[in-house]
Amino acid sequence: MCDADNTTTKKTIRVATGDRAILPEGAKTIPVYIMGKKYEVPETLTIMKAMEYAGFKFLRGAGCRGGICGACPTVYRMAGDYKLHFGLACQTVVEADMYLAQIPFFPANRAEYNIEEIGGAAEAIHALYPELFRCVACNLCTKACPMDVDVLGYISALKQGNIKKAAELSFDCIQCGLCASRCMGEIPQYHIAQLARRVYGRYIQPRAEHLQKRVGEIESGKYDAMLQELSAMSKEDLEKCYVEREREPDLAPPGTWQPKETRYL
Amino acid sequence: MKISYYPGCTLKTKAANLEAAAVASLAVLGVEVEEIDRWNCCGAVFSLTADDLIHQVGPVRNLVRAKEKGADQLVTLCSMCYNTLARANRIVRDDTVKRDTINRFMDDEIDYAGEVEVVHMLTFLAREVGWQKIREAVKVPLTGLRVSPYYGCTLQRPADVGIEPFGSFSLMTGLLEALGATVVPFAAADTCCGSYQVLNGEGGAKSTAAVIINDAAQAGAEALATSCPLCEYNLGKRQEQLITSGQVEAPVPTFYFTQLLAVALGVAPESCLFDLNDAASLALLKNKNCLVAA
């Protein structure tokens, strides 16, 4: 992100850049405050597009633009109210009199570890992040989470040594860091949750046997011929093959459908 | 009978023996245990500064969970949880200004005004089950087992949340007697085990623990009964070190009171998770024929 004034002087036409927002005809504009300065932006835009419309350019603090990478956390407050709100800039539509602050990065503690060495006990997580025990259950983290994750819930689960519960509760976390920015205990909740999911995946979750079997088959060369056959095809044949491929009917009850071609099962 | 129950973090890991034995015993006594949902850490220690309310939020949030369940009692096992929850409850009950501030801060929860009573398991057993019923339910009397009831700090102090008056140990005494054990009173029954000072240099917590263990041994006890995982850590898990360093002469195995209750009620020793105690504990019970025949 760089300052609006630098970019607007070079560009005379004020249109949203980057994702080429198309403004509906006669769109109403509303005032929003970016770093305390007032801008008039079309009311239909997301915070991210509105900031681009206002002339800001995202060099950092934007990634997927689809609400999943966690790069664009935003804190905002509506004029006249004390309450802080939290959202993703790429997902949240602007409202009149929003005061916006981008928190693209928060300096949360991130432990270094080798997942193969630390083992699957809760104490491994406790040892890497003892600050976990500083949680005061204020719940500001949960209130801040733009993904509706029960952050206090997974922190509590980890204090109780329940890695599975923490992994499940934190599944929707996109590592935006807003929880950590609010934490009374200076806890890097999202990094701890990521570690919990890794420990869960590595040590606790049962292995998927069919996956291992399939990987074995691939490694043994079972599909090499098929791949060669496909790579040798002309574009037209490939397209035909694709269009005519067998597909499981959308609503087939699980386990009932079998393709006619069974050579590669 | 059904009770709402607050476990506390340590009871899910290192003090799982405290909980497992309690749940098994209550089942024998016909009490169903319902753990409250979505509970969080109580904070373990009560905040003592007059203007600090943020540290009361954690315990109060748990009381909100109990209220949401429609419970009028919340039973706890861990002394520290009991103390922290009960004291936070006192604040909310007695101080309307602080109550309002806490409720306003917790705008994500229903309002709480102290509707739930925090009850320690010992109180619950005495009040709602009764020593008589327990005495009748005993299958393996702990005859000849000389136990000192150890309360530590948090069951009795301060007076307004104490499960019984300072200097009196009648609840655990009543329970142990009902189980057939010989109760050995001792002077250090309410001396602090050193508590969290175990993280602040080695000296303090170790010497207070040694005083307690030696005092019990001199009084003639061969075991200590406690209800606090931190006491158990300072007195039990670290006892071997104290013996090695010469601060403690003879071992005095530590038990949770719920474990003694469970074995007396005929619960299988495996269900009491003695592997989480020091090794001498189970050996002592075997020696004294206090275990149900396999």
Add this chain to the structure above:
Amino acid sequence: MTLIITGTTISIPSIKQLEELSGENVKLCMQCATCTGMCPMAAEMDHSPRMVMHLSQFGMLDRLAGSNTYWKCASCHACTVKCPRGIDIAKVMEALRQRVLRKNTNFIEPSALSAERIAELPQIAMVAAFRKLTS
């Protein structure tokens, strides 16, 4: 310890701050030393609880700046329940800790704990110690 009290050693604002934080009236103390007698940690302390109360009564908190007393306090309330003047001394100790902790200073460092230590400690030991000894 002889305490020389003059107009410059006494600090009214410090007394006030301590009373506000603790909610206790330190001037009620009559120096009977029951607190010291009850305290299980007294042997480890630079200043006995009674001395802490004495210095607090005059707001001479500078003298307590390097003292380990309030850090060694286990908040066990053994002193409190026996104080003939009804002072909750444990609250005064907490106030002395908070004067330091509220300035973003830790007394112990959670990150300095070894993995082995953390693996054996019950959670409540860490929760309690971090509450009482970290900022």
